[in-house]
Amino acid sequence: MTDWQKQYEIGETPWVKGRPHPHLTTPPGLKIHGRWLVPGCGLGHDAAALIDCGADEVVGLDIAPLAVEQARRLWQGNPLIIFESGDLFTLENGPLAGTFDGVWEHTCFCAIPPDRRKDYVRSVAAALKPDGHLLSCFYLRPWDPDEDQTQGPPFGSTLEELDALFGTDFILEKEFPPTSTFDGREGRELIRCWRKKA
DSSP: OOOHHHHHHTTOOTTOOSSOOGGGTSTTOOOOOSEEEEETOTTSHHHHHHHHTTOSEEEEEESOHHHHHHHHHHTTTOTTEEEEEOOGGGGGGSTTTTOEEEEEEESSTTTSOGGGHHHHHHHHHHHEEEEEEEEEEEEOOOSOTTSOTTOOSSOOOOHHHHHHHHTTTEEEEEEEOOSSOOTTOTTTEEEEEEEEOO
């Protein structure tokens, strides 16, 4: 498993773009509300964008303490964003369980080993209130066709896999390509909006 703290220490963080995912900032924008969680928040750019989209409070969670430390410094002027260092997979038994109206997924799911994806689904479902929403930007095809598709992170995924993994705990409400994305990711991502089953 990747040592994410080490990646921040040596400055090898190609996933840090210095801005939120473009889908969060492209008109007409997203209409969200309530308390949101960003697992694998990194330096918090997506968390800040969710506040601009209408969230009342956002909790950014990252396993790398250095990422959390840097995010806190970067967004210290915004009292609506809270950054916590912690393991996503322990959420279901912790104080954050069942406290969120929404979860924004972007580059956390593709960063974990594929054999832990069921744990990811269980943890995200546990974090949400009944009927809470998971808004996800899945990085389906991070590698070119002539490259080893199993290398990673990031690890790709198929629609069939996503349906099987998330279908037990969530209802898929809509899906569409992102309105905008980072250079090089065109045609490789899919936005999916899920509602937690009651």
